[in-house]
Amino acid sequence: MAEIKFEEALKKLEKLVQELEEGDLSLGDALKKYQEGIQLSQLCSQRLEDAKKKVELLTKNKKGEFSLKPFDESKADEASA
């Protein structure tokens, strides 16, 4: 599923709002754009709220295979890797 990127969504939303504010639209078009705008703003909000914080270390074994280990920020003073 190709999701629209946040930046794109935000730009589209901005454009929609401008078009609505220019005021030359018929009522039908205005309602359509309003609906689209609501959807986009919901998408953006979701994107902002759904993300979770994660800090990890990338490690590679002798075979060249990668794996992720959690990174302990409080231990950043110890040497690692």
Place this chain on the structure above:
Amino acid sequence: MPTRAEFSSQHLESGSQKHRHIYTVSQLTQDIKLILENALDYVWVEGEVSGMSRISTGTVFFTLKDERAQLKCVLFFNTALSLKFQIKNGIKIIVFGHIGVYERSGNYQLYVEKIEPLGVGSLQLALEQLKIKLEKEGLFDSSHKKPIPYLPSCIGIVTSATGAAIKDILKVIDRRFRDVEIIINPVRVQGEGAKEDIAEAIRDFNRFGKVEVIILARGGGSIEDLWAFNEEQVAYAVYNSRIPIICAVGHERDVTISDLVADLRAPTPSVAAELVLPKKEDLRQAVEDYLGRLNFNIRHTLEVNATQHKIAHKKLQLLNPVLKIPHYRQRLVDLDRQLGMSIKNFIGLRAARFQKVIEKLETLSPLGILSRGYSITFKLPEEKIIKDAGALGKGDIIKTKLHKGEIVSEVQEAG
């Protein structure tokens, strides 16, 4: 050792061959060698490089010169290797070495053991030379630079796992956005093995995928400390990365080659963290603003539309033919009344005329005559009106209509 003066006086004075000291070339050269190599110990010499050439063994020959003289120099392969910068014709250097006479070719030369660029540190010079080289190869081209994603969900960091740089970056990200995935590929950032680590770490991220942007970071330090980020293999790793790279090495003033090749340069690691992510609060605010404007606008649009609708509706209503009905009804009533009145008039008039006619008629009416005393005579049984007495004979039965009543009689005599 005979002096030059003594030599020449010997030659001039002697007339016969028996008193001249005749050297062989080797002997003379040997003497020269001894004199020269003893008189001059190790020396530092400054001059401009020219006539540089290299032979297959790696030995470099060049000439150091100034306005009036030249000195041939020899630089052996292992010394050449340890140089950070490249010797080129035209550059001014200071060399350290000892003078030797090379008997085979009958010249003296300086055997170089150390070289420094004149005026500027060797690392600085090396940096300048590398910049020129890589710029020619297109590594700094702005057309090659990729845009940094606006809101990456996964950020890669190539830096030391300890130290200030990673702490600063994590702190700033936490403050600005917080909820993002960060993957750290730890490396040595100076000294032995650093350039290999850094280049490999960048390639690792490109193989691993997932990260949308890489921050290449290192705290402040001297040019030697930062040197790994000036190395050619690191420059190429940055250039070849298909993942965009933000480079934040050293302090504001330090510009390394990695900074020049990267897709974006940040003066410090903290600034890199600011460049890589927008503030969540700012974004939230922007979305809210747009939402507010949307709602305000749609309300306004609906109101305007409703008003227009009302006006149009009213207009329409006013045009409704139904509204005209009372008017027409009234007209009808009026006309009706008028008609009524007209008819009444008409009838009245006619009635009047009729009355007149009736009156006339009445005066002409035989029945009216009767009221004056006249009578009408009918012959029975035919009921024929008799106007002539001669039409009657004796014995006929006649009816006489008077004004009031009738008489039936028998004729006795008529005529």
